Amino acid sequence: MNLEATRRRLTEKQADTVDKLTRAAMDVLSREGFSGLTVRMVAAQAGVGTATAYTYFSSKEHLVAEMFWRRLAATEAPSGDETDSTERVLEVLRQIALLLADEPTLAGAVTAALLGTDPDVAHLRLRIGGEIRQRLIDALGADSDPETVETLEMIYAGALVRAGMGYASYAEMADLMRKSALRVLRG
Structure with a gap:
């Protein structure tokens, strides 16, 4: 898969x-954790010059945010075979929450990275948020209402921040999001 980078279009x-x-970066993150991760270490692990790595990633936060973006973009939205829009929305939320469930180190790093101030991270936040919003709109179908979509986005964002803060696992947050989303969708 050839994904467009956040800073420019890429040759092969x-x-x-x-x-x-x-x-x-995933290897270094697994070994060193987010606090120990540096772009320099990632470049060395990849066999790439540090200056080259900085050509593509402005910071470790940018690199980790890109890792999440790529994972999200590579994951197809649920098929939509379910005829009930509520069930489609619940499946979208669950799928997104579980993208990081088996990798707590990456999950914590993504939470920290996405909350950063790096302009390249801000750009990725917009791309990630746009993708999630579109998946929710598609799942809602004819029932798509901007306020409902915004509320579902708030449920998703709040749940993932809470999981990143250690209040519960990502799998537990997926279940909590389901309960919250049901309250919104079923009134």
Whole structure:
């Protein structure tokens, strides 16, 4: 999969370098945690020069946010076979919550990265939020109402921040989001 980078369009060779860096970042993150992760360490792990790595990623937060964006973009939205829009929405929320459920180190890093102030992270937040919004709108179908979509986005964002803060696991948050979303969708 050749995803457009957050800072510019990529040639095939550049896309391969970005892929190497994001794969290496997962290895370094697993070993060092988010606080120990540096772009320099990721570059070394990937066999890429540090200056080259900084050409693509302005910070470790940018790199981690890109990892989440790529994971989200590579995950197809639920099929929509379910005829009930409520069930489709619940499946979208669950799928997004569980993207990181099996990788608590990555999940915590994503939460920290997405809350950062790096302009490249801000750009990715918009892309991520736009993708999630579109999935919710598609799931709601004819029932799509901007206020309902916004409320569902708030449920999702709040649940993931709470999970990132350690209040509950991502799997537990998926269940809590279901309860909250049902209250909104069924009135």
